[in-house]
Every structure is written in structure tokens, then in C-alpha cells.
Amino acid sequence: MIKFTHLNVEFFGGRAMRKTSVTTLATLAFLLSVCMASQTETQPQRAPRQISARQPRGIYAVVLAFDHRPYTAAIENPAVSGVFLYFDWATLEPKEGQFDFSLLEEAFKIADSNHKTIQLALLPGFSTPHWLLDELPSCDGWLASGGRTGPAPPQCGKATFGLPEGEARKGEVHELPLPWNPVYKKDWHAFLVEFARRFGQREALVSIAVAGPTSQSEEIIMPHKGPGETEKWARLLEAFYSDPSYHRTNKAFVEEWKAAIDDYGNTFSNVTLALTRAAGLPFNPTWRGGHEASTLEIAAYFAQQSVGSNVKATQNNGITAAHPLTMRPVKEMSADTTLHPRVLGGGEFATGFARNPAREGCKIDDPSSPTCQSTAPEQALANVLAVFFAGTPYGHFYGSEDGEAPVHYLQIYQDDIVYANDHPRIQAMLLEASKRILSLY
Secondary structure, three states: OOOOOOOOOOOOOHHHHHHHHHHHHHHHHHHHHHHHHHHHHHOOOOOOOOOOOOOOOEEEEEEOOOOOOOOHHHHOOOOEEEEEEEEEHHHHOOEOOEOOOHHHHHHHHHHHHOOOEEEEEEEOHHHOOHHHHHHOOEOHHHHHOOOOOOOOOOOOOEEEEEOOOOOOOOOOEEEEEOOOOHHHHHHHHHHHHHHHHHHOOOOOEEEEEOOOOOOOOOEEEOOOOOOOHHHHHHHHHHHHOOOHHHOOOOHHHHHHHHHHHHHHHHHOOOOEEEEEEEEEOOOOOOOOOHHHHHHHHHHHHHHHOOOOOOEEEEEEEEEOOOOOOOOHHHHHHHOOOOOOOOOEEEEEEOOOOOOOHHHHHOOOOOOOOHHHHOOOHHHHHHHHHHHHHOOEOOHHHHOOOEOOOOOOEEEEEHHHHHHHHOOHHHHHHHHHHHHHHHHOO
């Protein structure tokens, strides 16, 4: 610190005094500036406050888009960290530019009051609002007439397909926007921007699933197993893309997935973006393992591509006891130490272990067999947890092999969580599973 001492100066006349006063003030100002500069140099600058991205941890109760019953009993269960909510785009934007987020507001209110968190999947595809579907000309007439009538590509923007997933509704026929249609992509992006503006920085929101070039869920699945559906896609691709490399391949779908990943990375911040893996695109190589080639390409792009301040996660939505390798690609990526930042790993039960223990928890892929029919919910849960924890440090607790793969969250249907409320042994199993997931981090 610079100290100023008293100066004894003898002045002769007013002019000399004024001149000396000005000189003294200038000297003082100079010394003061040196002092301030010295203090600035010696004091370290404060680094800007870093906001860490919100991440899902533990067990989440799954609430489907058509099943928004009161889920208080599920979210209050001490074994769960929160809820995984599905919402249809059509529900949240029933008219163009007019949003109804009341169900979401209620969800955040419930989560906040219980000190729990929320994972979200916002669903376009078959859940596209009617106002947008009505705006898109249908390709159905052109397809049915062999290209002789109806709006032809590229004017048309939707086609009719069967629902590819679910037990009750699988095969139902509905209109689906073509994933590359520019009007569909523009309006979906606008919806995401509005959603991010209102909810993107909510503390309770820990993850959102990437979607867009999707059909019935957030998974990498397009309808193609119904009668004539693969050929329908082939004709559409040939009509919309002149480059033969797009014909009878998944190239167009893969490109749209990469674009969706970029869009989510630019739209959201400080939250986990989840890619839900599935080998469900229409065209795949015939070599062994070829059915996963497109999904692996999308997942590799997701792992390497920057998504801003967000964290990444991959998950599989079809965990069952009969398919023990379902989680392997997710765990391989979560264990990959060369990825910076690391990619989180999660999974969702295929169905309810309490409602359908034969399908969810039997180790034999034949739910109608006597062995599967005799599987109790408690055993079903144990069998599926063995699949989930296999290859992790806790595998041996469930009769599986140990490994170094981290798992970060597990999604179980809300009916199973409510069932556990009344079944202490199952509740204890969920509490232990939650404890083991959370203790890894």
C-alpha cells in the first residue's frame, strides 16, 4: 500500500499557491492510480460462476402420456428419485402457437413439493397435433395409385402407417409426418424453443429425451413391419431423394437423427439429453449385427458431438430378464473413459413386473410357458435387476458378473412403484437398488 506524507512547502503569493496546489493534486491523482493498479494486479480475478448440468440419478417412476392419473403415491415412495413423464405434443400445443402446459406445471409442483426430480419425453411423430397434420398433404393417394393421383413428393408430407409398439394399440393405423418434412421440422423446433423458454431451467428438470424423427415413442423406431410398410418407405425415399445412396437405406433417417441431436444441443442448456437406443429403422444390412448398424452410427455421433453445456445419456427401453444383453451397448458407452464428458447410462423396464411378471421377469423368452406363468412379481423384479446391474460393481449382489460399467438411472412403471408400497419385500428390493445406483457417484 502507498502512504502519502505531509509536504512542508513555503508559498509566496496567491499565484504560486494555486500553481503548487494544481501540481500537488496531479501528483496525488497519479499516485492514487498507481495504487489502484497495484491492487488490481495483486488481487486474483473471480472466475465466472459455473452452472453444472442437472443429471438423473436413481429410480424413476414411469408415467405414460395416456396415463396421467395422480402419481402422488409413486413419487412419494422413498425408493424413487422422481418421475419419468411422457407427454404428447398434441396435448401441449392443441392449436398452433397456443400452449397448454397445465399438466406440466402440476408435475413440477408435485416434484418440487416432494423434493424429487423429473425426466421428460416429449413425443412428436404419431403424437403430432391435428392442426399440423391437416396442413401436410398426404402421400397416401400417390402411394396407392402407383404415382398416378394425389399430391406427389415433394409436395406431400405425411403417410399412413401402423403403430409399431405397445401391447394394446400395436398395428393401429394413423398418419405420420415424414421425418424429413421441412414444415414438420420447423414447427417441432418452434415447440421445443417455447418449451425450453418456459421449463428448460427448472431445477427439477434433470433430463429430456431427444426426439423428432420418431414415430410412437422417443426410441429410434419407424414403422416397417406391417404389410407393405418397408416398400412404402422405399418408394418415398426414391421420390424424395435423387441420390441412390438414400434408396433402400437408413441414410435419410440417420441424417434426421443427427440434425435432431444438434437441435436439442442448441435449444437446451445445463440439462441431460437422453438418446433412447433401438434397432428399429426400416432398412438394415443383412450381415450379422447389421440390424444395429444405423443405431450405432447415431449413438456414435451423439457421443462425439458437442451438445453445449448439456450432459449426455443413452438408455434402452426394453429391459427384460429374457434378454440379458439388452443393456450392453448402453454400458459399453457409459464405461468408455475416452469420451469427454462421459456419457451416462440408464434403462427402462419393458413392461410392469407386477402386472405381467411372465413377460417382464421370466428368463425364458416364452411368457406362455409354465415356467414363466409361475414367476411371481418378486422373482420377476430380482431377475430384471440382475440384467440391469450385470457388468457393474454390484452385479454379484444379483447373481450376475461384476464390472466397471456405471449405471445412473432406472425407470420402472408407476404401477410397480405403487405395488411396492403395499409389498414390503419388494419395497426393500427397490430401496436397495436405489441405494446401489446412488452410491456409485
